[in-house]
Amino acid sequence: xxxxxxxxxxxxxxxxxxxxxxxxxxxxxxxxxxxxxxxxxxxxxxxxxxxxxxxxxxxxxxxxxxxxxxxxxxxxxxxxxxxxxxxxxxxxxxxxxxxxxxxxxxxxxxxxxxxxxxxxxxxxxxxxxxxxxxxxxxxxxxxxxxxxxxxxxxxxxxxxxxxxxxxxxxxxxxxxxxxxxxxxxxxxxxxxxxxxxxxxxxxxxxxxxxxxxxxxxxxxxxxxxxxxxxxxxxxxxxxxxxxxxxxxxxxxxxxxxxxxxxxxxxxxxxxxxxxxxxxxxxxxxxxxxxxxxxxxxxxxxxxxxxxxxxxxxxxxxxxxxxxxxxxxxxxxxxxxxxxxxxxxxxxxxxxxxxxxxxxxxxxxxxxxxxxxxxxxxxxxxxxxxxxxxxxxxxxxxxxxxxxxxxxxxxxxxxxxxxxxxxxxxxxxxxxxxxxxxxxxxxxxxxxx
Amino acid sequence: xxxxxxxxxxxxxxxxxxxxxxxxxxxxxxxxxxxxxxxxxxxxxxxxxxxxxxxxxxxxxxxxxxxxxxxxxxxxxxxxxxxxxxxxxxxxxxxxxxxxxxxxxxxxxxxxxxxxxxxxxxxxxxxxxxxxxxxxxxxxxxxxxxxxxxxxxxxxxxxxxxxxxxxxxxxxxxxxxxxxxxxxxxxxxxxxxxxxxxxxxxxxxxxxxxxxxxxxxxxxxx
Numbered sequence: 001x002x003x004x005x006x007x008x009x010x011x012x013x014x015x016x017x018x019x020x021x022x023x024x025x026x027x028x029x030x031x032x033x034x035x036x037x038x039x040x041x042x043x044x045x046x047x048x049x050x051x052x053x054x055x056x057x058x059x060x061x062x063x064x065x066x067x068x069x070x071x072x073x074x075x076x077x078x079x080x081x082x083x084x085x086x087x088x089x090x091x092x093x094x095x096x097x098x099x100x101x102x103x104x105x106x107x108x109x110x111x112x113x114x115x116x117x118x119x120x121x122x123x124x125x126x127x128x129x130x131x132x133x134x135x136x137x138x139x140x141x142x143x144x145x146x147x148x149x150x151x152x153x154x155x156x157x158x159x160x161x162x163x164x165x166x167x168x169x170x171x172x173x174x175x176x177x178x179x180x181x182x183x184x185x186x187x188x189x190x191x192x193x194x195x196x197x198x199x200x201x202x203x204x205x206x207x208x209x210x211x212x213x214x215x216x217x218x219x220x221x222x223x224x225x226x227x228x229x230x231x232x233x234x235x236x237x238x239x240x241x242x243x244x245x246x247x248x249x250x251x252x253x254x255x256x257x258x259x260x261x262x263x264x265x266x267x268x269x270x271x272x273x274x275x276x277x278x279x280x281x282x283x284x285x286x287x288x289x290x291x292x293x294x295x296x297x298x299x300x301x302x303x304x305x306x307x308x309x310x311x312x313x314x315x316x317x318x319x320x321x322x323x324x325x326x327x328x329x330x331x332x333x334x335x336x337x338x339x340x341x342x343x344x345x346x347x348x349x350x351x352x353x354x355x356x357x358x359x360x361x362x363x364x365x366x367x368x369x370x371x372x373x374x375x376x377x378x379x380x381x382x383x384x385x386x387x388x389x390x391x392x393x394x395x396x397x398x399x400x401x402x403x404x405x406x407x408x409x410x411x412x413x414x415x416x417x418x419x420x421x422x423x424x425x426x427x428x429x430x431x432x433x434x435x436x437x438x439x440x441x442x443x444x445x446x447x448x
Numbered sequence: 449x450x451x452x453x454x455x456x457x458x459x460x461x462x463x464x465x466x467x468x469x470x471x472x473x474x475x476x477x478x479x480x481x482x483x484x485x486x487x488x489x490x491x492x493x494x495x496x497x498x499x500x501x502x503x504x505x506x507x508x509x510x511x512x513x514x515x516x517x518x519x520x521x522x523x524x525x526x527x528x529x530x531x532x533x534x535x536x537x538x539x540x541x542x543x544x545x546x547x548x549x550x551x552x553x554x555x556x557x558x559x560x561x562x563x564x565x566x567x568x569x570x571x572x573x574x575x576x577x578x579x580x581x582x583x584x585x586x587x588x589x590x591x592x593x594x595x596x597x598x599x600x601x602x603x604x605x606x607x608x609x610x611x612x613x614x615x616x617x618x619x620x621x622x623x624x625x626x627x628x629x630x631x632x633x634x635x636x637x638x639x640x641x642x643x644x645x646x647x648x649x650x651x652x653x654x655x656x657x658x659x660x661x662x663x664x665x666x667x668x669x670x
Contacts, residue, residue, distance in 0.1 A: 009497035024499065113487035117495065277494075306494065 004255045006124040010277040015334040023057040025305040038081040066314040072103040093142040094244045106309035114306035118249030119152020122240040125254045126213040130157035134182035148248040179210040187221040187446040195384030205234025222448040223267040226259045245312040254331045258340040271329040274336035279304045283323040294325040320346045365415045370395045373430045379443040388420040393430045455493040462486040508588045512558035516582040520563040524648045527551045536642040538651040539658035583629040591616045591634035
């Protein structure tokens with residue numbers, strides 16, 4: 001496969017030069033953050049860190065403390081110092097519904113100029129050309145997935161077709177109407193869109209010849225499922241990983257895509273490349289805080305170079321990924337490598353219909369009612385939609401079963417923002433939990 | 449001029465534009481445009497591999513002294529071999545019919561040796577005055593502002609020109625500048641970058657030309 005160079009300065013650079021550049025950027029970013037961002041001034045004072053005394057990236061890894069979402073939320077709640085000043089141009093909100101809160105990220109004009117660059121690598125590596133049309137399905141709100149992809153289109157020179165407010169059926173129609181070349185969505189939504197498309201009798205691999213790239217993000221997915229999607233749509237699958245804290249895409253698959261087919265037809269995972277000149281990606285053992293070896297899985301910890309309003313410096317993302325050797329991909333880029341299709345949460349968070357759902361938040365609601373125990377299941381319903389079912393065992397017989405179930409369903413929805421079906425079980429029908437409760441099962445089709 | 453040099457030059461200009469616009473009380477919209485331009489240029493420079501922390505030399509600065517010589521090779525031996533100057537640039541300026549070599553010394557001193565290749569102003573200068581100091585060059589941030597100050601003080605300024613590369617220059621006549629021709633220049637930071645591959649022999653052999661105030665290998669575009 002021919003390598004698609006998007007920027008020779010970053011993709012054809014000598015690895016040693018790249019590392020020197022990264023070291024300068026990292027050390028400068030810590031100094032800048034401590035001088036200009038109230039959170040980091042407070043955080044580093046607590047950890048007795050003097051950024052100006054750091055001299056190497058080794059010292060940075062050794063001495064700069066990692067930051068969690070909880071650190072930032074705590075600081076923003078208790079001090080009210082949000083770094084709003086005349087440099088603020090946007091406020092980005094993280095999308096968590098964990099109960100840990102949503103931290104705010106102030107964005108400056110400089111941050112906004114950098115918003116779409118990472119996503120542009122993803123689009124252009126996949127072969128999109130200026131003027132190509134890409135359907136976006138991510139929501140537009142203070143949680144920034146939609147605007148990030150919009151900015152990525154601008155940076156790549158491709159035309160966004162905004163389908164975020166449309167129904168699945170309308171999105172399908174617009175894909176054809178605008179003869180889209182690319183499609184951006186979660187694996188779950190691709191599954192749903194595929195089902196709707198099949199029901200309508202469309203054959204996109206034949207009658208939507210323009211479409212050649214499908215960009216997945218937000219959820220892990222299975223190889224067989226991915227291969228079937230690629231075959232049905234007649235398009236290669238690609239993947240990007242990023243978040244509010246990384247100002248959009250920080251890892252992306254190259255032209256090789258997110259699944260590989262071997263000579264004998266066997267399927268394999270593709271490679272996500274770190275955009276190493278834009279952020280430092282560390283994969284750490286969450287228990288020891290030490291870097292994991294190639295081939296092992298650990299937590300993604302990022303330091304962003306192109307954010308100034310609220311930079312992320314050794315920010316623990318709570319996502320886990322499998323680190324691969326730098327030379328894993330045949331493309332030869334001097335960029336770090338990670339396994340595509342498998343990035344998931346380190347904790348037990350489940351992403352349902354784009355919302356982060358922590359089982360602990362559901363526990364809080366359900367177990368505070370007259371309930372002995374429950375199990376949760378996320379699955380793909382007969383219409384291809386993601387659904388959540390709670391099988392609940394009341395503590396005592398319930399006279400008005402329908403009323404009880406509806407009340408509980410409404411309380412859960414209010415807490416986590418996602419509708420759930422509640423099914424009542426007979427008393428003592430669930431096995432007693434002896435150790436750590438594992439109440440949730442994920443039966444979604446996309447994981448096959 | 450490489451794309452990195454252009455981007456670095458743009459960063460400096462965009463930064464200046466931003467400062468100017470933000471100082472205006474009655475044009476906040478222009479200030480926002482300037483801010484967006486600066487942010488976009490900065491992002492492009494980052495992607496182009498420009499180190500944003502590379503210091504731009506403070507100005508005004510005495511950049512170099514120009515010395516008119518009859519034998520460039522002999523003068524190069526004196527300022528390079530014997531006095532320890534480091535060759536940083538050079539080439540033949542076909543338009544002005546001269547050949548030049550730039551030798552840098554520690555802490556910023558620089559000498560430009562100029563030899564005429566035929567008829568022209570430099571050849572006439574040598575015929576009239578003989579070898580010696582031809583000009584001094586002062587780099588400034590804002591040529592227009594410098595010229596305003598000079599003219600307000602009744603110094604005659606001549607030869608004001610702007611080139612496509614962004615190089616702007618003007619001269620203060622020796623008649624009013626203590627007998628010395630003073631070249632006042634505004635240039636982007638691309639100017640003055642050292643070219644390690646230029647050699648005295650290659651310049652004397654006419655393998656380098658001097659275009660837009662930078663050396664360029666004959667037959668190449670960079």
